[in-house]
Amino acid sequence: MAHTHEIFATLERDHDRHRELLDKLLETTGDSPDRQSLFEELTKELKSHAAAEEQALYSPMLRKPP
Numbered sequence: 001m002a003h004t005h006e007i008f009a010t011l012e013r014d015h016d017r018h019r020e021l022l023d024k025l026l027e028t029t030g031d032s033p034d035r036q037s038l039f040e041e042l043t044k045e046l047k048s049h050a051a052a053e054e055q056a057l058y059s060p061m062l063r064k065p066p
Contacts, residue, residue: 007056014049021045 021042026033 011053011057018042018045
């Protein structure tokens with residue numbers, strides 16, 4: 001159960017970070033260097049998060065649905 005708690009805590013931290021990056025991104029406009037940098041950082045974070053979430057959460061759930 002501790003492992004499951006760690007997975008959800010990590011996912012929650014990631015989601016909080018994604019919201020933070022999105023908020024910062026919304027404060028930018030046009031093709032500014034800040035906007036580009038934030039977008040690249042968010043993209044990198046989302047890709048790694050999606051891969052980890054798939055491996056640690058969805059794949060095990062699909063193998064044992066109940």
